Amino acid sequence: xxxxxxxxxxMSYTLNTLLSQIEHGSIGLPDIQRPFVWKxxxxxxxxxxxxxxxxxxxxxxxxxxxxxxxxxxGVDGKQTIPSLLIVDGQQRLTSLYxxxxxxQVIREDYSHEFIDIAFNPLEEKFEVTxxxxxxxxxxxxxxxxxxxxxxxxxxxFAQYSATLGGLSHEQSSRVQYSLQRLQNLMNYPFQAMVLFxxxxxxxxxxxxxxxxxxxxxxxxxxxxxxxxxxxxxEGRHQLEQFARxxxxxxxxxxxxxxxxxxxxxxxxxxxxxLGFRRGRMQYVYSLLRGKDLQSGEYSEQSRNxxxxxxxxAQVHTLNVQxxxxxxxxxxxxxxxSARDISSQNALLFTYILYLxxxxxxxxxxxxxxxxxxxxxxxxxxxxxxxxxxxxxLESDLLQLxxxxxxxxxxxxxxxxxxxxxxxxxxxxxxxxxxxxxxxRGPALSAYHAALCKLDALALFSTLKVSDLLDPNHSGTKSxxxxxxxxxxxxxxxxxxxxxxxxxxxxxxxxxxxxxNIRISDSDPQQYWPKYIQKxxxxxxxxxxxxxxxxxxxxxxxxxxxxxxxxxLIAQVIRDGFMKI
Numbered sequence: 001x002x003x004x005x006x007x008x009x010x011m012s013y014t015l016n017t018l019l020s021q022i023e024h025g026s027i028g029l030p031d032i033q034r035p036f037v038w039k040x041x042x043x044x045x046x047x048x049x050x051x052x053x054x055x056x057x058x059x060x061x062x063x064x065x066x067x068x069x070x071x072x073x074g075v076d077g078k079q080t081i082p083s084l085l086i087v088d089g090q091q092r093l094t095s096l097y098x099x100x101x102x103x104q105v106i107r108e109d110y111s112h113e114f115i116d117i118a119f120n121p122l123e124e125k126f127e128v129t130x131x132x133x134x135x136x137x138x139x140x141x142x143x144x145x146x147x148x149x150x151x152x153x154x155x156x157f158a159q160y161s162a163t164l165g166g167l168s169h170e171q172s173s174r175v176q177y178s179l180q181r182l183q184n185l186m187n188y189p190f191q192a193m194v195l196f197x198x199x200x201x202x203x204x205x206x207x208x209x210x211x212x213x214x215x216x217x218x219x220x221x222x223x224x225x226x227x228x229x230x231x232x233x234e235g236r237h238q239l240e241q242f243a244r245x246x247x248x249x250x251x252x253x254x255x256x257x258x259x260x261x262x263x264x265x266x267x268x269x270x271x272x273x274l275g276f277r278r279g280r281m282q283y284v285y286s287l288l289r290g291k292d293l294q295s296g297e298y299s300e301q302s303r304n305x306x307x308x309x310x311x312x313a314q315v316h317t318l319n320v321q322x323x324x325x326x327x328x329x330x331x332x333x334x335x336x337s338a339r340d341i342s343s344q345n346a347l348l349f350t351y352i353l354y355l356x357x358x359x360x361x362x363x364x365x366x367x368x369x370x371x372x373x374x375x376x377x378x379x380x381x382x383x384x385x386x387x388x389x390x391x392x393l394e395s396d397l398l399q400l401x402x403x404x405x406x407x408x409x410x411x412x413x414x415x416x417x418x419x420x421x422x423x424x425x426x427x428x429x430x431x432x433x434x435x436x437x438x439x440r441g442p443a444l445s446a447y448h449a450a451l452c453k454l455d456a457l458a459l460f461s462t463l464k465v466s467d468l469l470d471p472n473h474s475g476t477k478s479x480x481x482x483x484x485x486x487x488x489x490x491x492x493x494x495x496x497x498x499x500x501x502x503x504x505x506x507x508x509x510x511x512x513x514x515x516n517i518r519i520s521d522s523d524p525q526q527y528w529p530k531y532i533q534k535x536x537x538x539x540x541x542x543x544x545x546x547x548x549x550x551x552x553x554x555x556x557x558x559x560x561x562x563x564x565x566x567x568l569i570a571q572v573i574r575d576g577f578m579k580i
Contacts, residue, residue, distance in 0.1 A: 007203060008193045011061075015050075015096060016186035018059075021084075022097055028064070028082030028230045037108060040128040043095040044117055047143075048126045050188050051181065059190055060088035060211065062204055063197035064230070082230050084194065088208055100186075102144040106240070109247070119143045119182060121160065121175040137163050146183050153183055220281030221265045224272070227288050232307055235314055239264035242318045253320050257327050258337045258471045259347065266348055267317055273352035274359065275313025277400065279393030316359050325365045326354045326372070333373035333580055334449030335380075336469040342442045345385035349393050350376040356400065356409070363406040371410045374580045378417045381430075381446040381573070426574045431566040437503040444505050447569055450576020451510070456546035459483070459509045460531045468512065483511040485549075486558060489521035496558060506565040509547050524554035548572050 021027040049056050061084045086093060095115070098105045104112040116129035118139045126143075133139045140160065145151045157176055161167050167175065193211075195204060204223075228236040243264050246255040272284050286293060288310065290303030316322060330347070341347055354372045357363045379385060385392050399412050434443050452466035458480055461468075468480035488502045496502060511519070519527045532540055543549075548568035553561055 007199050007207065008195045011192045011194050013059075013190045013192060014186065015100075015188045015190065018093060018190060019097055019101060019186075022093065023101065026082055027061070027084045027086065028226075038091050038095055040115055040117070043099060043115055044126045044128050046092060046095060047099070047117060047185070050185055051124070051126070056092065056190075057089070058211070059086065059093070059192040060195070060208065061085065061192050062087050062195040062199065085226060085230065087195070087204055088211065089192075100144055100147055102142075109244070116142050119146075119178075121178040121182075122171060124178045124181075143182065146179065147186065153179060220285045221268060223285050224268060224281065224288060225265060227285070228268075231288075231303070232311070235311060236264070238314065238318060239267050242267060255318075255320055255323050257324075259327055259330055259335070259341055260338060260344060262348070266344070267314075270348055270352050270355070271310060271314040271317040273349070273393065273397065274316060274355045275309045277356075277397045279349075279390045279395075279397055281390065316355055322355065322358060323351075325358075326351050329354065329369050329372040330376060332369050333377045334452035334466070334576060335376075335445070336448075336452060336466060337471040339469070339471075340445040340448050341380075342440060342445045343380055343383065343385060345389045346376060346379040349385050349389070349396075350379060352393070353396070353413070357406060361403075361406045361409050363409070367406060370580060371413045374417060374577070375413050377446065377449060377577055377580060378421060381442050381577075382420055383442055421577075426570055427567070430570040430573065434505050434566040434569055435562075436505055437500045438505075439503070441505070443569075443573070444508075446573045446577075447505075448510070450573045451546060453576040453579045454546060454572070457543065459511050459543065459547050460515050461512050463512065465510055468510070479513065480510050481513045481516045482508040483516045483519065485509050485553070486524060486561070487519070487521040490523050491558065494558065501558075504562050506548075506562040506569065509549075528554045546572065 018027065046056060064083055064085055094105060097103060098115050099117050102114065104114055106112055118127045118129040118133045118141045119125070120127070120139050122138060127133055127139070129139075129141045134141045140146070140156075145156055146153065157179055160175060160179075161172060193207075195207065199207075225236060228239075242255055243262055246257065246261045248254070249256050269281070272278060272281065276284050276287070278284050283293070287306045288303065290298045290300060290306070292299065292302060329350075330341075335341065350372060353375060354368060357368045357372070358365065396416070399416075400409065403409050403412060430443065436443075438444075448465070448469060452464075452469065456465050457463060458465050458468055465480065470479075484502070485507055486502075491497070491502050515531075519531075532543075535543060544551075548565050548571070550556070550561070550564045550568065553565070556564070
């Protein structure tokens with residue numbers, strides 16, 4: 001193979017060079033795999049391997065297009081734009097940078113912490129620092145002091161010797177030797193493959209997969225987050241802070257909710273959908289690199305323009321009031337909690353449409369609530385964003401290119417819904433989709449939402465399904481449970497044992513948990529007459545309609561019961577949808 005065929009060059013770096021260039025900013029720590037997930041024990045083992053002189057793997061770097069002479073967007077404290085991005089080896093370098101330079105890392109819960117690794121010069125051992133090690137004078141509890149200019153190796157040796165007291169000549173020599181050897185880790189050699197700037201993100205991802213033992217795959221969202229770390233780190237942190245706040249209950253204005261705790265990548269996708277009206281991330285990644293999609297050339301001016309668009313869109317995406325108002329659309333659609341959110345894509349992509357309506361078409365929230373609620377119900381029920389979600393979103397956004405006001409926006413929404421939810425869909429397609437034993441799914445979620453919209457009571461209960469599904473009303477047990485109308489033990493007596501049959505959606509109904517326990521494995525012909533005694537004729541009729549129960553269902557052959565009830569459930573879903 002000639003050099004012209006290669007996608008990379010091979011370079012050697014000392015650890016000192018790598019850390020200095022990271023500190024200066026010429027090598028960007030892109031946080032592709034962020035938050036930092038390595039355990040402290042793994043960092044201890046990495047340092048021990050380097051101390052023993054063992055190899056610790058290649059680095060994969062990528063030359064940054066149009067980096068020289070560029071300016072950073074925002075005030076993120078960088079001295080320069082990185083000319084190299086770290087694609088593989090980020091966790092290793094983050095570990096070393098954090099420990100040796102005494103920098104905090106961000107953990108999976110977005111908390112900040114220092115990584116304290118201890119060293120015993122007499123035994124030449126590393127350990128994760130704990131309370132016992134801090135009390136043991138034989139340990140240096142934080143090895144970053146070894147490279148501290150304020151302390152100095154000579155002073156560190158003197159302090160350590162004085163603390164222990166009475167070191168023999170042999171012990172003093174061993175301590176000096178091990179401290180010097182530890183300090184010399186700055187000269188540890190790293191081999192790096194440096195991908196050329198003209199290598200595209202798909203090629204970078206392929207290289208990463210081929211050399212990475214975990215076989216992880218990078219996507220365009222990973223690369224866009226990388227670019228944010230390089231050119232707008234403040235924006236990256238804003239995404240992370242919103243994601244962190246969404247996980248923590250708060251008495252203050254907060255994005256916390258019972259539907260979804262989004263991660264930074266999901267929030268970024270929403271901002272991109274709003275700002276660029278794009279569903280496919282590959283186009284946006286190229287734009288944010290400053291690439292002209294016509295000429296293929298890169299420019300700093302183009303990159304700055306595109307990042308400005310992203311900045312404005314992200315402000316709206318992370319607006320807590322917009323987020324909360326949008327979630328009320330889900331409530332209006334009948335959905336009560338994450339339990340019935342069968343598609344996070346449907347939720348996030350509907351949020352994009354909500355923001356477009358509110359921000360671009362200046363629609364008031366009360367005018368948006370019903371059409372957005374209808375769209376989410378529709379998108380969730382039909383699995384609109386399940387297969388090829390980016391293509392589906394791209395198509396939906398494309399239909400808005402020539403829309404200039406709220407009326408046109410709502411018309412596009414209604415047209416798409418009507419084109420799919422035809423009479424044949426309700427009568428044929430949906431009943432067929434209900435023929436499943438999946439414990440969760442779009443049709444089942446839609447059925448629960450429909451019961452909420454219809455103000456239905458739980459089976460045999462005086463309490464509404466909507467109240468019982470409210471996550472605030474659950475104790476040690478869920479307030480409402482799915483009950484087998486034909487209990488499993490009863491079906492076994494009929495020779496029906498396969499889970500795919502016994503756990504059919506059409507065999508479930510929502511009961512309060514204590515009713516579910518009392519019925520247990522009873523024959524429906526025994527428990528049904530007993531439970532309906534307390535209902536009036538009108539109450540019984542309404543109860544059977546809500547819960548899609550045909551006349552004398554308990555006496556039907558099981559297969560016939562399932563088939564008939566699927567059609568009735570589909571009708572209940574339709575009735576609930578029409579109430580939005």
